[in-house]
Amino acid sequence: MAVNSCDLEMIKKSVKSGDLSVNSIFSWGQYNKVTLLQFAIFNSDDELIDLLLENHVDLNISTLFLGTALHVAINQKKLDVVKKLVSSGADINIMPSCDVILPPLHESIRNNTNDIAEFLVKSGADVNLVPYKCKIQVGFCSWSPLNLAIILMNIPMIELLLKHHAIIDEGSNQLRSSLQLAVLDISDIKILRILEKFGAKIEIIKDGEYTLEFNEVVKQDEVEIFKLFVKKYPNFLDISNLHGVTIAYQVVVLGGKNILRYLLDCGISVNVVDKNNSSLLDVAMEINILQTLNHERANQSLEIIKIIEGHIIKLSAAGLYVNKRNSKAVNSEHFKSSREKCEEEINELKTRKISDTNFNYFDLVVKNVHRLAVGLRYSDFCFIEDVILTEFEVYGSIIIETMKRAVQRKELLKNAAEFIQ
Numbered sequence: 030m031a032v033n034s035c036d037l038e039m040i041k042k043s044v045k046s047g048d049l050s051v052n053s054i055f056s057w058g059q060y061n062k063v064t065l066l067q068f069a070i071f072n073s074d075d076e077l078i079d080l081l082l083e084n085h086v087d088l089n090i091s092t093l094f095l096g097t098a099l100h101v102a103i104n105q106k107k108l109d110v111v112k113k114l115v116s117s118g119a120d121i122n123i124m125p126s127c128d129v130i131l132p133p134l135h136e137s138i139r140n141n142t143n144d145i146a147e148f149l150v151k152s153g154a155d156v157n158l159v160p161y162k163c164k165i166q167v168g169f170c171s172w173s174p175l176n177l178a179i180i181l182m183n184i185p186m187i188e189l190l191l192k193h194h195a196i197i198d199e200g201s202n203q204l205r206s207s208l209q210l211a212v213l214d215i216s217d218i219k220i221l222r223i224l225e226k227f228g229a230k231i232e233i234i235k236d237g238e239y240t241l242e243f244n245e246v247v248k249q250d251e252v253e254i255f256k257l258f259v260k261k262y263p264n265f266l267d268i269s270n271l272h273g274v275t276i277a278y279q280v281v282v283l284g285g286k287n288i289l290r291y292l293l294d295c296g297i298s299v300n301v302v303d304k305n306n307s308s309l310l311d312v313a314m315e316i317n318i319l320q321t322l323n324h325e326r327a328n329q330s331l332e333i334i335k336i337i338e339g340h341i342i343k344l345s346a347a348g349l350y351v352n353k354r355n356s357k358a359v360n361s362e363h364f365k366s367s368r369e370k371c372e373e374e375i376n377e378l379k380t381r382k383i384s385d386t387n388f389n390y391f392d393l394v395v396k397n398v399h400r401l402a403v404g405l406r407y408s409d410f411c412f413i414e415d416v417i418l419t420e421f422e423v424y425g426s427i428i429i430e431t432m433k434r435a436v437q438r439k440e441l442l443k444n445a446a447e448f449i450q
């Protein structure tokens with residue numbers, strides 16, 4: 030009777046007298062089943078909570094849709110109650126009775142209550158507990174605390190879990206890995222850097238094929254994340270899979286126009302042909318034709334064609350080698366204004382000396398990186414990217430990437446010299 034009326038004072042009297050079991054379950058409001066302890070937590074009645082704990086209430090009774098008392102405290106974001114329940118013996122790794130409820134740590138992550146999650150982790154919650162696999166937009170994954178935090182883009186929680194030895198899920202043929210979730214679902218470079226820091230393998234090629242993660246980064250045209258993938262490969266411009274598909278061809282096929290610009294600025298060759306004797310420009314044109322025939326949007330492939338043609342003109346105007354096929358492709362009146370713009374900037378580059386060096390800016394377009402590094406070894410020249418891009422609209426991006434690689438080579442030469450001495 031006391032329970033049905035939900036009179037808090039009557040409930041307390043009934044518990045004290047022994048007329049009402051501390052483990053009573055009853056219907057209340059929208060809930061068909063709620064325990065007395067859950068009821069006390071909902072009502073923020075610390076006196077009743079303490080009374081139930083003193084009378085050895087079963088802390089791990091689970092009700093449908095609510096879970097245990099600990100789940101209710103987490104969902105109500107009551108850290109003080111969570112601490113009280115855990116210190117009294119609540120199971121912090123209790124498995125859910127239905128898919129609606131997650132284990133306590135998962136529940137705290139889902140509710141974005143990082144303070145509660147941190148307390149649970151430090152109290153011994155299993156950071157690798159997987160209640161079940163979960164279907165999300167990009168497929169199935171193990172529903173680990175880490176994977177949940179990745180999907181929710183909760184960076185502080187990701188770091189906390191990894192510091193407490195959360196396993197970075199490598200996935201399988203059926204399940205997405207933690208790294209794949211970070212790339213396929215959100216593409217957040219901060220999360221990828223954290224995963225890499227704690228041992229995630231960020232690979233371009235695996236078992237002779239381009240990895241799913243790498244392909245997705247290219248499709249999304251994420252240049253900064255692409256740089257994260259290639260940074261461990263000193264000769265990334267020469268990468269190809271077991272079928273001979275080079276990294277540049279893969280980027281063109283997948284439509285990564287900004288990544289293609291980056292590769293071209295880094296010096297990848299447009300003169301190379303694949304096993305079918307097709308150049309980068311040929312492949313881009315074939316894709317554009319297929320998209321047009323299939324009534325697909327061909328804007329991206331058309332832009333890629335223009336990027337490659339523009340780069341060929343830059344090389345040609347600077348006197349760098351361009352094979353006959355590429356030279357013929359841009360040898361028309363249509364490209365006259367582009368060529369003139371290149372030639373005009375080249376004249377400017379030749380007159381501009383680089384600080385205290387013997388180089389001019391044109392040297393950064395035509396000389397190899399090692400020669401530049403040797404020439405820069407006694408120079409403290411620093412460059413500001415925005416200034417370079419503003420002053421040299423055509424060749425600025427090439428100059429920047431060349432200078433970056435020259436400075437890196439300069440440091441390597443310096444370290445080698447110090448080691449020998």
